Amino acid sequence: MDLVVEGLRGFGRLFLHPLTYFFIMVAYFVGLARVKRERKHFHVRIFDFILELKYLFFPGLLIGLVLSVITLLLGTYLSIGTIVVIGVITFLLSGPFTFRWLSPAFVLGFAVIAALLIPEGGLGTGLIAELVMEAKNMHLPSIVIILALLLVAEGFLIWKYGHKGTSPAMVTSKRGQQVGAHFAQKLWVVPLFVLIPGDAIKAVWSWWPVLTVNDTTFSLFLVPFAIGFSQRIKGMLPIHSISITGKRVLGLGLFIALASVAVFFYPFVSIFIVAIAIFIRELITIQQRMTDDNAPVFFSKRDSGLVILGIIPTSPAEKMALQVGEVITKVNGIPVSHVSSFYEALQANNRAYCKLEVIDENGEIRFAQRALYDNEHHELGIIFVQHHQKRESEVEVG
Known part of the structure; x- marks a missing residue:
């Protein structure tokens, strides 16, 4: 004792x-x-x-x-x-x-x-x-x-x-x-x-x-x-x-x-x-x-889809159960390959709703969706890598 x-x-x-x-x-x-x-x-x-x-x-x-x-x-x-x-x-x-x-x-x-x-x-x-x-x-x-x-x-x-x-x-x-x-x-x-x-x-x-x-x-x-x-x-x-x-x-x-x-x-x-x-x-x-x-770079720009580099805690992206390394191929049914097209597709059709087609680490397709509230379509909390040919590379936040 x-x-x-x-x-x-x-x-x-x-x-x-x-x-x-x-x-x-x-x-x-x-x-x-x-x-x-x-x-x-x-x-x-x-x-x-x-x-x-x-x-x-x-x-x-x-x-x-x-x-x-x-x-x-x-x-x-x-x-x-x-x-x-x-x-x-x-x-x-x-x-x-x-x-x-x-x-x-x-x-x-x-x-x-x-x-x-x-x-x-x-x-x-x-x-x-x-x-x-x-x-x-x-x-x-x-x-x-x-x-x-x-x-x-x-x-x-x-x-x-x-x-x-x-x-x-x-x-x-x-x-x-x-x-x-x-x-x-x-x-x-x-x-x-x-x-x-x-x-x-x-x-x-x-x-x-x-x-x-x-x-x-x-x-x-x-x-x-x-x-x-x-x-x-x-x-x-x-x-x-x-x-x-x-x-x-x-x-x-x-x-x-x-x-x-x-x-x-x-x-x-x-x-x-x-x-x-x-x-x-x-x-x-x-x-x-x-x-x-x-090894080949995992987090880089791809011909089809956007690789998720990061997820901001407590953001809508985290609530949608998105994971680092997953690839977003479609937003509201629209194919995306650039951050700009991601923004455009996010606001297309019904702006109060978001539906993402995602390829997980096993190569399987799943869907992540939720209602969006004021300004959330600009602040999902997803970190993407976006390359530019004639300027220093940037990181975009979706």
Whole structure:
């Protein structure tokens, strides 16, 4: 019962941790940058600036609770110096416009590399020297176990939640043309309870919980780990491309989890496992980019119909259940192939009614229809890509 109570208190203290507010700040500014890009490309905001904040703590808190039980049962522990180094690496990898490097493979992997680069004599004096030496002597098997668990969490989060709220954008193709693409930007906070050897924390805060395991004293500490994800997609639907990435990262996490069994018998292999995790995680990103660059552009002008590049939330288009990647071939029975003809057909015949003939991702024809209210025929909330021969490509909003 004491552990349960302290666990609940620990989650409450999560919002006293400086890294938590740093993650909120980073997600906020990434959201502002995304809104600025959307307005520049489309002259309209697709998602509000708090989109990234909506996913910051969910489902990361629940996943962190499950992983904390596993880490405590396995007896993994981190020193204060190790936690400080992980925090510094996290801060350095948190770029102003992307979550590209906030994978556990890079954060924990670079923390291990930093520890290996610390000279035997240490650095600094006093408290700094003590923390540096603790980082130098970090418990590598515990790092590998936590790395494996967080990689599994990363793969699951990307697979199940990475495709939600992808932001449409304009990019330049290999032929120098402006084509449609989608950007996925996610940051999840996964808080883990870890054991810290000794009772140094209790010496500062007398109320801090202390455990004794096999005559060894440990303090219970909550560390907010950040898992970031960033991916550009232009060669297929975002949900399919991101799902592939998530499953690959999940596979990497399971592989590292199996390999981590070896560290209980041969601790020195921890360094090789961490290096493999860094290499394969980066390889997954490179492979996705190369595959996407070599694939035919999915969001581009077609000879027949208009490809839906984006849907504005709460718009009539969303209420009509239109989906990104679907192709609108007819409006009110009139074939369309340009945004201008879409507008004209939308106002033809009965202006208070809209009937769209749509080809879904399976190549099947379906119809989407609804009554239109004042001004809605100009504001359905559909983002199209419209090309012009003698001027810079534009994006039209239908």
